[in-house]
Amino acid sequence: MYKVKINGLTLEIIQGNIVKQPDLDGIVNAANAELKIGGGVAGAVHKAAGPDLTEETRPLAPIEPGEAVITGGHNLENSYIIHTLGPVYGKDKPEDKLLGDCYQNSLKIAEDNKLKSLGFPAISTGAFGYPIESAAEVTMKAIKDYLDKINYLGKIRFVLFNESDFEIYKNYAEKIF
Template identity: 35%
Template sequence: MGYQYLINITTQHSARTSTSKLRMNLSAKRTSSSSSVVRFQLSSTNSLIIQIGDISKWFIDGSTDAIVNPANKGMVEDKDVTPKTKIVCAQAIHNAAGLDLLRACKNVPEVLPGVRCPTGEAFITPGFMLPASHVIHTVGPIYNVDSNPAASLASAYRNSLRIAKENNIQYIAFPAISCGVHGYPYDEAATVAISTVKEFQYDFKEVHFVLFASDICDIWLNKSDELLKD
């Protein structure tokens, strides 16, 4: 079960962002809702939506929505990452949210020296200056270091979804956790991500994956076609 850390501070909202155009190849459960997103029906009440874009600009209503931040264990800026990873994931989220988000993360108590969020766990904070109302912070596994990366990655998704449900989040957006500098193979990561989201098919209105490149987006689309068949 993920840890919870919620600070009651008013959030600010901004305009929606447009996303890049996706290659469409529709199936029975897969429908295009616009030129930039693909929707899969998880259940009668919940959709899985996949798109290319900047997750720091994503939001639905500014009150029941949350984005997931792929944090490190200290929940502070990681200097040892590639520029691309910093731009599209954690650093973009922190840049858009403002310094209050960093302060909130630093206020999470350490459970071990330098560790506020162990691998697979999750915390929630306000979104501050982000358009989404909340940020859920989780730590994914380093693929070649973790002894059971699939279990750890599933825990990161599962605990993020659990804490979202506990806080009445109806719309949640994920990046591809651990697929950047942590080296998780895209196909394997997509299998874990989509399979874990299926466990919560009646608990949300929409689960989004906001992905940073067309190659990873194509893998997520194809894996969703495979795993969400009737």
């Protein structure tokens, strides 16, 4: 685990499973535009949360790259799920702005709902093909640029699926913070 304190906020980076973070108020789903079960993170979140999640997301869809919406956590131990659509690398332009918007719009929703803790996956780095190094840099800069707007969140956790992604995110966090 990597942990750094920034102006009263704790930023953590761990290797793990996004749907197994019971100590967080909410998690972020790297969703598809229709907010349905899919592969990767969207598949894991929907499977763990159960079929009622699909019912709740139906009227919220579709969403555009960079947008975010919130639902209940259903069968997860988290009270909330924030769903955001990351950019498809090479297709959705400008990729860096859209990816940054995913994080900042998710943080805004978390703040609007007074969440105290939120977990993020590495948005767009799986099937959407965003290079992990570039994604980590954009992500950390987006978080840093949003820090002065945070009043309720006390913890932001990045949950990376494998060790190499963990190391990359940790390295960018060390550079940017």
